[in-house]
Amino acid sequence: MPVRTTRRRGQCGGDQQSAAVGSAGSAAKVALLTEKYGYDAAFNYKDGPVREQLAALVPEGVDVYFDNVGGDHLQAALDVMRDGGRLALCGAIAGYNSTEPPAGPDNLANVITRGLTIKGFTLGGYLHLAPEFTERMTGWFAAGKIAYDETVVDGIEHTVDAFLDMMRGANTGKMLVRVDAVPA
Numbered sequence: 001m002p003v004r005t006t007r008r009r010g011q012c013g014g015d016q017q018s019a020a021v022g023s024a025g026s027a028a029k030v031a032l033l034t035e036k037y038g039y040d041a042a043f044n045y046k047d048g049p050v051r052e053q054l055a056a057l058v059p060e061g062v063d064v065y066f067d068n069v070g071g072d073h074l075q076a077a078l079d080v081m082r083d084g085g086r087l088a089l090c091g092a093i094a095g096y097n098s099t100e101p102p103a104g105p106d107n108l109a110n111v112i113t114r115g116l117t118i119k120g121f122t123l124g125g126y127l128h129l130a131p132e133f134t135e136r137m138t139g140w141f142a143a144g145k146i147a148y149d150e151t152v153v154d155g156i157e158h159t160v161d162a163f164l165d166m167m168r169g170a171n172t173g174k175m176l177v178r179v180d181a182v183p184a
Ligand SMILES: NC(=O)c1ccc[n+]([C@@H]2O[C@H](COP(=O)([O-])OP(=O)(O)OC[C@H]3O[C@@H](n4cnc5c(N)ncnc54)[C@H](OP(=O)(O)O)[C@@H]3O)[C@@H](O)[C@H]2O)c1
Pocket: 001, 002, 023, 024, 025, 026, 029, 045, 068, 069, 089, 090, 091, 092, 093, 094, 095, 121, 122, 123, 124, 166, 167, 168, 169, 170, 171, 172, 173, 174, 175
């Protein structure tokens, strides 16, 4: 389930002063966001324009946007960012299967007028923080603060199907392929 203002602060980045809004592609996943993962509000991006749905949920705007989607979600976020807001770009799954060049956001000027900061990143650029992550996440797990789901597909021969299903949203939580133990 890729924030969109959104995904994943639900559990790891929360504090008492902030609220998190998430999006997902089914009613069942939307329910998980608020009932299991700690989001304050969520919407189904397939129910209507993301721009309209997000704006309705955040009338006072957004300070931090975590992007796993790009496309319509990034554009919707740029609409509602508050002055000085920050956008972390992690993924752009909305465009991965496009056969045409994806349309750019039509509201990039908001970056100028609202003094926004956009920063992209990949996991590989932050491996030096892995020990700190492990320490923090281990503590959160031990304290029972982390809820999660996994979708497990058996057999390495089904890896491609699992990958395609992940792109289509068939997974809930991390999509994993279980490989039989290698005989000794
Ligand atoms: N920067 C990095 O180092 C890094 C590393 C790994 C992954 N990523 C990125 O992180 C994102 C999440 O990847 P993940 O591996 O953790 O898998 P994931 O969260 O399970 O992402 C797959 C989910 O994306 C959703 N999705 C598919 N098409 C969509 C669309 N057009 N609009 C909105 N949501 C869509 C589907 O859920 P729904 O049912 O909700 O549609 C699907 O279950 C991806 O963008 C990926 O490229 C970045």
